[in-house]
Amino acid sequence: MDSPQSLFTPLSLTQALPFLPLAQSQVDYASEQRSNPDLFQQFEQEGSVSVMLVSGQRVALPFKSLEQAKLGGGLLRLALLPGEYLPSCLRPLAGAPSALYFLGSAGNQHFFALDLDLAGRQLSDEPGREQVEQFAQSAQSRFKWLDVKEFAPRGLSRDVGLATSALALSIWHNAQRYCSYCGAPIAPCENGWAQQCTQENPARILFPRIEPAVITAIVDSQDRLLLEHNSAWEPSLYSLCAGFVEPGENLEHAAKREAMEELQLPLGEIRYLGSQPWPFPASLMVAFKARALSEAFVVDYEETDCACWMTRDEYTAALATGRMSAPGKASVARYMIEQWYGREL
Numbered sequence: 080m081d082s083p084q085s086l087f088t089p090l091s092l093t094q095a096l097p098f099l100p101l102a103q104s105q106v107d108y109a110s111e112q113r114s115n116p117d118l119f120q121q122f123e124q125e126g127s128v129s130v131m132l133v134s135g136q137r138v139a140l141p142f143k144s145l146e147q148a149k150l151g152g153g154l155l156r157l158a159l160l161p162g163e164y165l166p167s168c169l170r171p172l173a174g175a176p177s178a179l180y181f182l183g184s185a186g187n188q189h190f191f192a193l194d195l196d197l198a199g200r201q202l203s204d205e206p207g208r209e210q211v212e213q214f215a216q217s218a219q220s221r222f223k224w225l226d227v228k229e230f231a232p233r234g235l236s237r238d239v240g241l242a243t244s245a246l247a248l249s250i251w252h253n254a255q256r257y258c259s260y261c262g263a264p265i266a267p268c269e270n271g272w273a274q275q276c277t278q279e280n281p282a283r284i285l286f287p288r289i290e291p292a293v294i295t296a297i298v299d300s301q302d303r304l305l306l307e308h309n310s311a312w313e314p315s316l317y318s319l320c321a322g323f324v325e326p327g328e329n330l331e332h333a334a335k336r337e338a339m340e341e342l343q344l345p346l347g348e349i350r351y352l353g354s355q356p357w358p359f360p361a362s363l364m365v366a367f368k369a370r371a372l373s374e375a376f377v378v379d380y381e382e383t384d385c386a387c388w389m390t391r392d393e394y395t396a397a398l399a400t401g402r403m404s405a406p407g408k409a410s411v412a413r414y415m416i417e418q419w420y421g422r423e424l
């Protein structure tokens with residue numbers, strides 16, 4: 080019998096993932112502009128502001144979007160509003176914190192996200208808060224609201240990128256409301272990309288929290304893929320070995336440690352495939368492919384309750400009978416499985 084090494088083809092490890100829906104970056108972040116507190120007003124005077132709306136971890140689309148996309152087969156787009164559409168209480172005042180995040184520019188079109196949840200919390204005066212509530216209520220009925228996982232597989236890639244950034248910032252600003260050093264309230268700054276402590280002098284700047292996680296497509300010497308079922312998932316869903324990076328370790332170590340923890344499976348060569356943000360709430364998924372040094376594994380029966388090596392034919396049959404289902408169309412796991420499978424799922 081051939082040794083595992085002789086059957087192994089290193090080329091199969093080196094193909095990167097060509098497309099990841101949440102990792103698109105067609106808009107120039109124009110990060111050098113973020114420190115300008117009058118950015119919105121300046122772009123608005125040029126008539127070149129487009130505002131998307133985010134609320135409750137969802138983004139706004141034109142109301143009939145889904146029906147039109149079904150009829151025409153087109154891609155879903157965000158509702159992008161001109162600056163004049165915003166009521167006066169939602170416009171940024173010079174020097175005051177606002178709920179508008181500057182997402183970047185494409186030519187002379189400048190994109191902002193208005194976070195309706197943050198806007199509601201920022202206003203302390205009663206008439207202003209009422210105006211925000213009315214605007215938010217009418218927006219709920221005038222637009223179609225989707226979460227990014229629903230939007231991404233059918234969305235224009237520029238708009239999916241904008242939605243991902245806006246959602247990541249919104250989740251962060253609405254979760255982190257106080258300075259983690261002194262406990263004082265914070266205020267957004269840098270057009271949404273940072274926060275500053277309102278107590279410390281000079282003001283301490285706080286940056287968004289991002290939690291890296293590794294996910295690994297593990298293959299054996301016969302190029303079978305290891306699929307595993309997590310006890311918290313629906314019974315048919317099978318995916319790849321994944322977990323958070325711990326303090327003090329690098330990404331490769333995290334991939335090897337997770338395979339040992341979940342499967343007691345040692346990994347050999349590891350190759351980077353790609354990465355995409357997963358802002359639910361703050362992850363960055365880093366994808367690897369790795370070869371197992373053994374075929375034997377033992378599931379931990381805590382996180383993972385079942386795992387199996389699958390050939391492509393076995394996987395095709397498992398999907399056809401419904402014994403297995405694939406991860407969602409926005410997830411990096413799906414694209415990793417497709418890369419191994421050789422075609423779209």
Ligand SMILES: [Zn+2]
Nearest residue numbers: 258261276279
């Ligand atoms: Zn502080």
